[in-house]
Amino acid sequence: MRIDILTLFPGMFPGYLNESILKRAQEAGLVEFHLHNIRDYATGKHRVTDEPPFGGGGGMILKPGPIFRAVEAIKPADEACPVILLTPQGRPFTQTVAQELAQQERLILICGRYEGVDERVRQHLVTDEISIGDYVLTGGELAALVVVDAVTRLLPGALGAAGAAETDSYATGLLEGPHYTKPADFRGWQVPDVVRSGHAANLARWRREGALRRTWERRPDLLETAVLSEADKRFLQSLAEE
Secondary structure: OEEEEEEOOHHHOHHHHOOHHHHHHHHOOOOEEEEEEHHHHOOOOOOOOEEOOOOOOOOOEEOHHHHHHHHHHHOOOOOOOOEEEEEEEEEEOOHHHHHHHOOOOEEEEEEOEOOEEOHHHHHHOOOEEEEOOOOOOOEOHHHHHHHHHHHHOOOOOOOOOOOHHHHOOOOOOOOOOOOOOOOOEEOOEEOOHHHHOOOHHHHHHHHHHHHHHHHHHHOHHHHHOOOOOHHHHHHHHHHHHO
8 A cells, every 4th residue: 555645744754654563564565655745846936835815814724736736746647546635624534434445555645734725625636534533633644644553554464463453442343342461460450260261252252241341331322333243232231230
């Protein structure tokens, strides 16, 4: 996969992109990251990328010209790949959206800044708009990193162990349940016997019930769309009766 990121602040990215899973994914040839400074595609002596809005109002608006030229310079006209604007006005970013994007061979991410972008960018250039939450950030750079991280870890081989991403929170429609590691006794707090028993079926059910309980307690809305077995439903009913 190739991911192109268009931003006014490319220096914000290398520190994160070159560490941990993202670094290993690049070294393994699973993903390529390409940073593009939008200012490089501005014209004039001062390479201006923003202007006050027509009609007045607070803030500055990113001009359409540099953004259009940047995308047109890196994407052939006949290439059909998602061109995504990171904006608070976009559709919510979820694990399902990350899985959708991970199927693509290439993504182009545009980081919004200031008060926003010229509306013609939305109307005639981008193919999608994504928001990582109901709040406002200084720019789309952090949002782009969130998308990059969530998508990259879904690429086959990125996490090392096959299927590792399939048990993450949200991957199954539920939150993950509790996990334990050594020591078995830490300050008098014991690891549950079922975790140490080595009984695969019992451990699998315990993990499933742990995920169901945590989701029921913290994000019950997720249960409305999760795929539940009859055993799951009985367990949730027992929680409601406690």
